[in-house]
Amino acid sequence: MFEKSTWIRLPRNVVVGHGVLDQTLDAVDELHLAGRPLVVSSPTPHAVAGERVVDQFEDAGYDPAEVVIDEASFDAVQRVIAHAEDVDAGFMLGVGGGKAIDITKMAADDLGLGFVSVPTAASHDGIVSGRGSVPEGDTRHSVAAEPPLAVVADTEVLAEAPWRLTTAGCADIISNYTAVRDWELAHRLKNVPYSEYAGALSQMTAEMLVDSASSIKKGLEESSWIVVKALVSSGVAMSIADSSRPASGAEHLFSHQLDRIAPDPGLHGHQVGVGAIMTEYLHSGPKGRWRDVRDALGAIGAPTTADELGIDDETVVEALTTAHEIRDRYTVLGDGMSEEAAIEAATVTGVV
Ligand SMILES: NC(=O)c1ccc[n+]([C@@H]2O[C@H](COP(=O)([O-])OP(=O)(O)OC[C@H]3O[C@@H](n4cnc5c(N)ncnc54)[C@H](O)[C@@H]3O)[C@@H](O)[C@H]2O)c1
Ligand SMILES: O=P(O)(O)OC[C@@H](O)CO
Ligand SMILES: [Zn+2]
Structure with a gap:
């Protein structure tokens, strides 16, 4: 039945x-x-x-x-x-x-x-x-x-x-790429319920935003129009899933951990964007698409490095190695990264 x-x-x-x-x-x-x-x-x-x-x-x-x-x-x-x-x-x-x-x-x-x-x-x-x-x-x-x-x-x-709030919104959307990858992984490895519709909508929203990057410029009201429509669309994906999974994976765990341990945390969107560069590297390796994520963030003027976030390198590495403890959400971080692996991921991607 x-x-x-x-x-x-x-x-x-x-x-x-x-x-x-x-x-x-x-x-x-x-x-x-x-x-x-x-x-x-x-x-x-x-x-x-x-x-x-x-x-x-x-x-x-x-x-x-x-x-x-x-x-x-x-x-x-x-x-x-x-x-x-x-x-x-x-x-x-x-x-x-x-x-x-x-x-x-x-x-x-x-x-x-x-x-x-x-x-x-x-x-x-x-x-x-x-x-x-x-x-x-x-x-x-x-x-x-x-x-x-x-x-x-x-x-x-x-x-x-302030313009930086809009670039943070863009980065929150770009992070959907890695959030969906984590969700798919958790589905395959842990049988976490997965919604094809929510996953596809979330990913498509990120793709459409990246395709519109050249129209997203400081001082243009149209930029706010493009970004807010993407934010609505991403929120709808979460409503379909009845979970933040379509928009929140390991890159969000990293940002939530920075909010806890960094003396002066950055904007939510900026932190998840930088997190997404590194977690994309963890998903697809040195030759994978982490450069695309970094370039998409760079194109709209969002931070791509620890320095640009205003957070020191040690804190970034600590957040990476402890992010999996933040919540019971299976991601590419698994049961935690070693310090050496975290330094490698952050260094290869140019975050630190
Ligand atoms: N519930 C969800 O699905 C969901 C999704 C994404 C983010 N979040 C949460 O939202 C928070 C991040 O949102 P945020 O970055 O907007 O943080 P925020 O609400 O702290 O706003 C950031 C800053 O922008 C200022 N601000 C807002 N509008 C302004 C304006 N018009 N002019 C000048 N300043 C303005 C605020 O006063 C604040 O200082 C985090 O806590 C995050 O976890 C929740
Ligand atoms: O459930 P969390 O991890 O707070 O994620 C919600 C939102 O930030 C997704 O963009
Ligand atoms: Zn978010």
């Missing part, structure tokens, strides 16, 4: 383009959400876009509440939950980068409230996903969270954000 079943939870409204922040109210009204909106953001995104969202709801006769968080942690999720209960929120809008959006989707999930995603930077592919990513002690959780009912991505806002 056939007994498989799946839920693929996707947004109903994905509104992308110039000036669409001013259509947030319309995108929400269409969803028939009731009650008081709670706008959750971090300090800069609050000033850049959060206040405009609050004003829109105020002008329309809603009674919006606001909360500003400054870190991605379980404590921050609890603070947002407590605030939402205090103000009797009916639904939530997460306005900001990956951290603000993750916190909002996790708080909304806990309270059973609708969630709307309003990215202020094209820096990560959690814009659409139903996953939250939060560090805790020695580990990093990928938590099932409330996927957005709507996404409002204003390319004017995204284009005005």
Whole structure:
């Protein structure tokens, strides 16, 4: 008897383009959400876009509440939950980068409230996903969270954000190459469930982004359009898989470990990009495609070396040798790299 079943939870409204922040109210009204909106953001995104969202709801006769968080942690999720209960929120809008959006989707999930995603930077592919990513002690959780009912991505806002946030988003997408390779490997070696559709979509998204590299340039709003569409597409792949597997493999473990041990970690996307150069080398060897990954990152201006990440060589090697401990996710790192092998991989690829 056939007994498989799946839920693929996707947004109903994905509104992308110039000036669409001013259509947030319309995108929400269409969803028939009731009650008081709670706008959750971090300090800069609050000033850049959060206040405009609050004003829109105020002008329309809603009674919006606001909360500003400054870190991605379980404590921050609890603070947002407590605030939402205090103000009797009916639904939530997460306005900001990956951290603000993750916190909002996790708080909304806990309270059973609708969630709307309003990215202020094209820096990560959690814009659409139903996953939250939060560090805790020695580990990093990928938590099932409330996927957005709507996404409002204003390319004017995204284009005005610091350029490095956009190159980080590109690198988060380019890392899909190695994430899918790790997922396939885990499927073959450990019988981890694999979705052909999610894997193909994730990989195609990376290919399309790399093909568009010459149009991704600082100062061009069209770049934000290209990148945010790829970020949405990558998030859809995660929703289809009901896992971050299509977009997160060993290169993400490496980045999560850097977040723990580096004195001054880089942007998430930049770290996973550099990680992908080395994990592609581990997958395909010295003559493999690690140069293509490095060149794709270089073409959009993302870091390709430890130096460009602002992280010292020893920390890179330590992160490589310990990344497998971050979470129970089988990847090309297996049960860990020796220090000699890590130095070799980082040196051959020019990362250190
Ligand atoms: N849930 C998922 O599926 C998923 C996917 C990818 C990444 N993530 C998570 O997202 C986080 C990375 O996202 P991030 O790089 O956006 O980090 P972030 O949220 O810390 O944002 C980076 C910085 O950009 C600033 N910023 C955002 N918009 C701005 C704007 N318009 N102008 C000026 N500054 C602006 C923020 O204030 C912050 O200082 C990580 O925690 C990562 O694990 C989650
Ligand atoms: O589950 P994690 O490893 O946090 O990955 C989510 C996201 O960063 C994928 O791009
Ligand atoms: Zn990522």
